[in-house]
Amino acid sequence: MAVRIRFAPSPTGYLHIGGARTALFNWLYARHHGGIFVLRIEDTDLERSSSEMVEGILEGLRWLGLAWDEGPFFQSQRLPLYQQACEQLRARGTAYPCFCSPQELESRKQASRESGSAWQYDRRCRDLSPAAVEEKLRQAQPHVLRFRVPEGRTVKFSDRVFGPIEVASESVEDFVLLRSDGRPTYHLCVVVDDVDMKISDVIRGADHLSNTSKHVLLFEAFDQPLPNFAHLPLILGTDKKRLSKRHGATSTLEYRKQGLLPEAMANYLALLGWSPGTDRELFSVSELVSLFDLDRVNRSNAVFDPAKLEWMNSQYLGSVAAERLAPEVKRLLQEAGLWNESWDAGGRDYFLTAVDLLKTRTRRLSDFVEFGRAFFTDDFNYQQEAVEKYLRPSPQLISALSELRAAYAGLKPFTLENTERVLREIADARAVKTGSLIGAVRLAMTGKSVAPGLFDVIITLGQEKTIQRLDRLLNFLASAPALKS
């Protein structure tokens, strides 16, 4: 049987981490089995759905590289299909109109709660006489359509992750299929659509595990075979509560904004609830596709750990080619107003070298802008703590610096070896600790006490800029005698 799977988000919220993981698992499963990945937007609750949310969800999926083969289909545009399905059920007697108003229901629910018993729809309208129903209908009494849950049944299905599940039909209530305004509900739509779209495997969050018994009953009512079900354990926040807006940046797109690489995100998400069974943790997307399958999906919920995600991102940042990072860094620099057009042309090599130097020291893309500022502009300040640490202006330091400046100005091949040799010689000759001199020069070059290897920085910046920056530091020292010594 052809593998056809679907991701069916509801546009009542953004694509959060849990949704992204569900989408990823669906996508991986489809790719692994050479199947079709259908995207379906479940927007039957139109008050709470919005096109902005839809766009955000699509954007999130695109960012993660989860291309869909069919859709997006919108349930709001398939209403006739659901109406027709309802008529079918009605004709077969497996659905009935219910005239209880929300208020009535609420008060009865309240009453039963106060008496200490568990509430479930009391089926008051389940067995109204045909005449009574007709009369109420003629009076245009508002009503919903409910599913007639069979009695004395054990609903069974086998979940690919959770195994065999059995539920007594008594614990399933006569749920609503059609709202009083005629719009269908989720339970009806999923089943109708999964049948219509010939979905072979339903892979979704475990929050739907209990709902599945309703769906199984519906499939049966339509005389349709069950798809395979696979429920994914939920992703929880650090407080072990289900992930929600409350937990900060849970929108997937928010992570893009924070400088995450989509491949790192996908890699991290793949390992939440699934394991390849080996000690390896870093996988390319194509490796994930070939390794992934449902049989190694866990049953227990997982806590989302931002620290590990960030670590994984740093692994990708450090190992990926500078060319891959270039467009991302460019975007960030443009936003920061630091982008120089020449870096797309003659200055390309310089730009890529800078990216290479910085990438093992970054955990997020945004670090390129802050941590790497001195590579992209002359407009940087001397970090206060770096000044305090490396600029105790002793006569030796100052004369060593000016000697270095002079030596660098005349250095013929301005290479890594030469710049380092010269500096060390001067430090020795002036009885200045090499580390101190290096620290001071690093401050001159970057304004910071932390940076890539000094001589890498120097030869990347080039002779001219190196000298300019040494001059700037010398001026600073000359005009700042107030520094504590």
Added chain:
RNA sequence: GGCCCCAUCGUCUAGUGGCCUAGGACGCCGCCCUCUCACGGCGGAAACACGGGUUCGACUCCCGUUGGGGCUGCCA
């Protein structure tokens, strides 16, 4: 409350009755490398929720307890 599900280091996980004095990863701590930081390398602290069974033998199987999660909407 009722129904369903889950339970290995703080977190993600490996483990499928003896290979476990429980392995890996993140985070944390120490050391090495070293011009700082990062990378990398080495080492350390850190877990089978509890109680009963079953078995020659349980992290692994069964039952119970506890804890956690989900559903219980004219949300999805």
